[in-house]
Amino acid sequence: MTDFDIRAADLRAVNSLTKYPSIPTYHALDPRDGGLRGEVVPFTGTVTLTEKVDGTNSRIILTPDGEYLIGSREELLYARGDLIGNPALGIVDALRDLAERLRAEAVPGDRITVWYLEVYGGKVTAGSKHYTAERQVGHRLFDVAELDGYADLLDLPVGRIADWRDGGGQRWLDEEALTDRAARHGLATVPRLAGVDAGELPRDLDKTYAVLTDLLPHTLVALDGPPGRAEGLVLRTADRSVIAKARFQDYERARRRRSGGR
Structure with a gap:
């Protein structure tokens, strides 16, 4: 049994507990002008490369009392x-x-489970035109977190919960468990492009851009019509302990600056 009650819970604390952490760029951003510097996020082991979809980061939060919440990256939007x-x-x-289906299929347990999905297409972002001509809307799963021991965390001030979250406190399904879970529930994930040894990752800006263009000449998740431009890549270790993103626009801006803006 659980003592959790969604109608009595501090939803500010639940919101903070279940937010997706910020993802750094693979090459560090220069705080002075937003350009890319030479330092890269260090990875070890096998790194999974997936398409970064230009949409909006969204959450389905399954609570221990059999209810659910739906949220954007920053706020809760709906409760069952x-x-x-x-x-x-x-x-x-x-x-x-x-959310209704995941709730019905959920295995009872005293934990909070958060499904993170990219909602895209429609009029979600300026990049939606690359995925749909008919304003269709789609979603792709990219991560799942299972939060045990939530009761003590929800008693903390929101600021301390944020520190816990940003310090890597959330427990993620690893790559194998994530893809198994998605298949079991019939969910499409963001496309897996490659699994590479960390030592093989490019460190040079131009070589990273070449990897982007080789792996993603266009998006792999178009909803209708010809596929348009992809946003970039996300790099993840198998256990989700290190995550970074590499976007076409950042590398193209760096190339223009080096060529004098041409």
Whole structure:
């Protein structure tokens, strides 16, 4: 049994506990001008490369009392049974049916499980045109966190919960468990492009850009019509302890600066 009650819980604390942590760029951003520097995020072991989809980071939070919440990256938008949900970016409309299904299929347990999905297409971002001409909306799973021992954490001030989260406190499904879980629930993940040894990752800006263009000449998740431009890559260790992103726009901006803006 669980003592958790979604209607009595401190939802500010739940929101902070379940936010997805910020992802650094693979090459460090220069705080002076937003350009890329030579230092890279250090990886070890096998690194999974996936497509970075240009959408909005979204959450389905399954709570121990058999309920769920739907959220954007920053805020909670809907709880099961609400008559009115926050319509921001169409996230609730895109994920409500899936949330109901995941709730029905969930294995009972005293934990909070968070499904992180990219909602894209429609009018979600300026890049939606690369995925759909008919304003279709899709979603792709990219991570799942299982949070045991949540009760003590929810008693902490929100600022301390944020410190715990940003310090790597959340427990992630590893690569194998994530893909197994997705298959079991019939969920499409962000496309897996390659698994490489960390020692083989490019460190040079131009070589990293070449990897981007070789692996992603276009998006692999178009919803209709011809596929357009991909946003970039996400790099993850198998256990999710290190994550970074590499976006086309950052490397193209760096190349323009080196060529004098041409």
